[in-house]
Amino acid sequence: MGQAFWVLKTGPKKLVSFETSRNRRGEFDKTRKEVDMSYRLSRDVIDMGRHLMNVRTGELYEVDECGRALLSTLAEGKNCPEGDIFDFMRTEGLLVDPSERKDRDKFLLQLHVLNSCNLRCRHCYDWKNPVVTLTFEQELVVIDNFAAFLKKMEMDGEISFTGGETFLYDRLPELIDYAKSQDVFINPYVLTNGTIPPTTKLLECLVRHHVGMQVSIDGTETIHDEIRGAGNYRKAVTGIEKFLAAGLKVSVHYVIMRRNAKVIPEFIEAVEDLGVKRVNFSCLVTIGPGAQEEMLTPAENRDVIENIAFLQKGRLISLLSTRPLWHTVGSSGFCPVGYNTLTIDASGQFLPCRRLPIPLGDARHDTFFRVWFGSEFLQRMREREKYVGVCGTCPQASVCGGCRALAYAVTGDAFAPDPSCLLVCKM
């Protein structure tokens, strides 16, 4: 008897039924079965009970009981699916051959190459205090050090080059070239405000290495310019158009705050029209004066997340964030801090995350190994059941854990309950 496996894919909603006891031609294919036995569920897939999330693509899948039975036998290395379900899961990156490079775990480094900036955004933690940055030669050593770490860890890497305004750094192309010349796989990303046109040299470098671009837009034109300065929305849009025309992948980053929460629907339509495929929404981390009044209440925060999930329906653009609390709308919500990420800020300090300013070491003389395995803070971060209060006892802790940066910014304790969660404020 055929086994039904229902997959509900967000974005374009798609309900597909598969027969798993036969292959595509309706036959039992012995050769294929032998090969298929080595396939297993990708490490990018987070199982959230009723849903699977592919954190690499941001896609969400709803799985019925038969599908669940299939997944549990698959997890034990048995009963690899065949036919259409096999093809579907391979195409979606849910099922992988362990020998494939793309299945290797990934370690994310956020490297701040400077903190100076051409803008003065109201909410920003970065431009206020000038710092002594790493020299270019020190940055090369950091990349060597990161590559050595990845090799020993048998992981692929991702470096997000950021600032300050990253495009102000004239040696960015050389840095990206250097990262790509390492004999370990490193995927580069560049975070920018989009207002500074790239030089020909930089654009060629971005295209050559298929660099993923993240451009900040924080509202409609009026609101964005209120936050980021007059004329900067148009400039950022021109930047996005230029990157897309060059064939680069562009995502947009939107920091949710009181002054821009209501214009999210108009913003989504505008970036959709531009041809952007993904928006990363994140919460404001209340660092610095004035930030507190921009913070939403937990109930408002929940409404915004639910509204975005509603706006996702029937749209191709990917809107569901993978940050804490987003599990409530079926996304992953799993924060990688302490698990597979480190930040080096513009002054060369290792941090768990740029928004969590707890120094873990100095990139001028500390290695990734020493920081990653030697930090008691990171060790504690990994033990979610020991978090203080509700986040420690919450049944959702393994898929959420709360935003540690926000907890630290508001209470001074990085292990305190996330103040933006409704469960926390009910206690």
Ligand SMILES: C[S@@+](CC[C@H](N)C(=O)[O-])C[C@H]1O[C@@H](n2cnc3c(N)ncnc32)[C@H](O)[C@@H]1O
């Ligand atoms: C520091 S900027 C650097 C890259 C570039 N200058 C830009 O604006 O995208 C990286 C991202 O951090 C966000 N950011 C700055 N301050 C923040 C805060 N207090 N809370 C949350 N995100 C913040 C910015 O909005 C931006 O999307």
Ligand code: SF4
């Ligand atoms: S452009 Fe980026 S780095 Fe500059 S002030 Fe704005 S958010 Fe901060």
Ligand code: SF4
């Ligand atoms: S209590 Fe903490 S772990 Fe639970 S849902 Fe809220 S923020 Fe997430």
